[in-house]
Amino acid sequence: MRDLLIAGNWKMNGNSILASELVDEIIKGLDASSSCDLLLCPPFPYLNLVSQGIMNSPISLGAQNLSQHASGAYTGEVSGEMLKDIGCEYVIVGHSERRVLMGETNKIITKKFTTAIKNNLKPILCIGESLKERKQDLTTSVISEQLNAVLNTIDVNDMKNAVIAYEPLWAIGTGLTATPDEAQDVHAHIRAEISKSSKKVAENIQILYGGSVNGNNAGSLFSMPDIDGGLIGGASLTSLEFLSITKATNK
Numbered sequence: 365m366r367d368l369l370i371a372g373n374w375k376m377n378g379n380s381i382l383a384s385e386l387v388d389e390i391i392k393g394l395d396a397s398s399s400c401d402l403l404l405c406p407p408f409p410y411l412n413l414v415s416q417g418i419m420n421s422p423i424s425l426g427a428q429n430l431s432q433h434a435s436g437a438y439t440g441e442v443s444g445e446m447l448k449d450i451g452c453e454y455v456i457v458g459h460s461e462r463r464v465l466m467g468e469t470n471k472i473i474t475k476k477f478t479t480a481i482k483n484n485l486k487p488i489l490c491i492g493e494s495l496k497e498r499k500q501d502l503t504t505s506v507i508s509e510q511l512n513a514v515l516n517t518i519d520v521n522d523m524k525n526a527v528i529a530y531e532p533l534w535a536i537g538t539g540l541t542a543t544p545d546e547a548q549d550v551h552a553h554i555r556a557e558i559s560k561s562s563k564k565v566a567e568n569i570q571i572l573y574g575g576s577v578n579g580n581n582a583g584s585l586f587s588m589p590d591i592d593g594g595l596i597g598g599a600s601l602t603s604l605e606f607l608s609i610t611k612a613t614n615k
């Protein structure tokens with residue numbers, strides 16, 4: 365049985381006051397009986413602040429990005445080793461905003477994935493199709509291509525320490541959500557693709573859904589057999605909304 369993971373991706377939002385308030389309010393509002401894994405991914409400058417705030421709580425720390433390089437003359441980049449050093453356990457890799465806005469290719473994303481693994485960080489690999497691709501019936505082939513770019517380069521056992529996030533681009537920040545059935549179909553496809561390399565890894569890997577998840581739609585999404593939690597953007601910036609999503613995890 366896979367645990368559910370609820371991950372907050374704050375993106376480039378907030379300031380130190382909001383970061384402290386969010387962490388305090390989330391910790392105070394956590395349901396002691398909840399068994400889901402919890403993760404916060406603040407912007408780089410607030411990683412330390414959030415790390416202090418979540419100490420002695422069940423919440424883990426993650427970064428939103430890492431450099432594909434180990435160290436050296438890469439101005440403005442942050443290495444996997446540095447993230448591990450300041451207490452990160454997870455790192456988001458290949459978010460569609462980075463693919464589309466920063467030109468990250470499958471090749472770069474695969475390098476980032478392997479750099480994360482080398483540094484004992486758990487990569488959350490984001491994959492998803494655009495609206496145009498969905499309309500052209502290309503969803504499963506786009507998903508397979510993005511997933512296999514990584515799978516075909518690594519040892520499948522490295523996936524044991526990874527998480528996949530299915531995030532249809534048309535659902536991110538738009539208020540449109542994939543229906544539970546639409547999301548389940550893609551999640552089942554992702555698991556089937558991974559099981560071609562290892563049934564065991566496929567069975568155990570957490571596959572999150574992301575794209576306009578909120579307190580109202582979380583329960584029906586998380587009730588699907590292959591949806592193991594959510595990567596939450598906008599709704600993770602309000603403690604009440606984020607907490608209501610964590611409460612929707614009792615499958």
Ligand code: PGA
Pocket residue numbers: 373531535536537538574575576577595596597598599
């Ligand atoms: P959203 O973002 O919840 O605001 O749609 C999700 C994400 O991009 O991770």
